[in-house]
Amino acid sequence: MAMIEIKDLHKSYQMGSNSLHVLKGINFSVEAxxxxxxxxxxxxxxxTLLNILGMLDEANEGSYVLDGVPIKNLNETKAxxxxxxxxxxxxxxxxxxxYKSAAENVALPLYYQRMPxxxxxxxxxxxxxxxxxxxxxxxxxxxxxGGQKQRVAIARAMAAEPKVLLADEPTGALDSxxxxxxxxxxxKINDAGNTILVVTHEPDIADMCKRIVxxxxxxxxxxxxxxxxxxxxxx
Ligand code: ADP
Ligand code: MG
Numbered sequence: 001m002a003m004i005e006i007k008d009l010h011k012s013y014q015m016g017s018n019s020l021h022v023l024k025g026i027n028f029s030v031e032a033x034x035x036x037x038x039x040x041x042x043x044x045x046x047x048t049l050l051n052i053l054g055m056l057d058e059a060n061e062g063s064y065v066l067d068g069v070p071i072k073n074l075n076e077t078k079a080x081x082x083x084x085x086x087x088x089x090x091x092x093x094x095x096x097x098x099y100k101s102a103a104e105n106v107a108l109p110l111y112y113q114r115m116p117x118x119x120x121x122x123x124x125x126x127x128x129x130x131x132x133x134x135x136x137x138x139x140x141x142x143x144x145x146g147g148q149k150q151r152v153a154i155a156r157a158m159a160a161e162p163k164v165l166l167a168d169e170p171t172g173a174l175d176s177x178x179x180x181x182x183x184x185x186x187x188k189i190n191d192a193g194n195t196i197l198v199v200t201h202e203p204d205i206a207d208m209c210k211r212i213v214x215x216x217x218x219x220x221x222x223x224x225x226x227x228x229x230x231x232x233x234x235x
Contacts, residue, residue: 002031003034003067004064004067004164004195004197005063006062007027007062008026008027008062009023009059010023010062011023011052011057011060012060022218023052024217024218025062032193033193034211035187035190035196035211036197036213037213038200039206039212039215040214046201053164054087055079055083066163067164084109084112084113084160085113085162086162087164088158090165090168091169092169094146094149094152094173096149097141099140101140102137102139102144102152103124103128106124106155106156107159109156109159110160123159124137126159127156128152130158131151133148133151136148146173150170151182158194163195164195165186165189165196166196167199170200171202176204179202180235183231187230187231207226208230208231210225211225
């Protein structure tokens with residue numbers, strides 16, 4: 001059974017009397033353990049697709065099954081529950097809370113899972129350690145570099161132990177060397193068996209995945225397995 005299965009997905013945005021047809025019949029599936037790049041130029045619908053996969057938005061047509069669960073007509077409570085349980089998010093702009101320490105940022109999703117405080121704190125430290133930032137646990141985001149912030153965000157996404165990690169241009173705000181460090185971490189997380197989708201418009205980042213799905217004007221124009229370039233050689 002596929003981890004992600006979408007069939008004939010359509011999405012339009014309604015703006016007044018105008019409608020913008022952004023996704024025009026997307027079909028694809030992702031098996032557990034894959035590392036997939038979603039490529040395409042700006043405006044091709046990458047974020048729209050990722051937001052639907054992340055249950056942050058809904059398609060107008062088509063089906064989406066996540067780990068055997070049909071994602072359809074969920075109320076906001078149910079959707080939030082599934083999001084928390086199934087999905088981890090990594091964004092270009094990190095989306096950390098500025099007045100919370102690195103450890104508090106990582107622990108926050110666990111609070112929403114109603115995990116007891118002590119367990120949350122232990123888990124936050126464990127995952128910060130995994131991204132090499134244990135010594136930075138008490139620091140605020142403003143005291144961290146861009147690469148460190150993204151690693152905190154990755155620790156936060158991992159701490160909830162999601163089935164799928166969704167990253168929207170995770171290296172978009174970082175220089176090349178820092179980007180490769182983040183990709184090295186993403187590759188290692190994938191090596192451990194985690195399923196990851198990375199939206200990017202940068203070919204060198206896409207080549208560090210194992211499969212590239214190319215979107216153009218709302219349709220998949222290419223979907224190919226690639227020999228993964230390891231990021232470690234560049235860091
Ligand atoms: P990408 O991530 O590939 O750059 P997006 O999925 O963000 O592309 O956007 C695809 C198209 O949909 C763009 O033309 C964009 O302007 C439009 N769009 C995205 N989000 C919205 C929205 N909430 N309302 C209206 N149009 C949107
Ligand atoms: Mg985008």
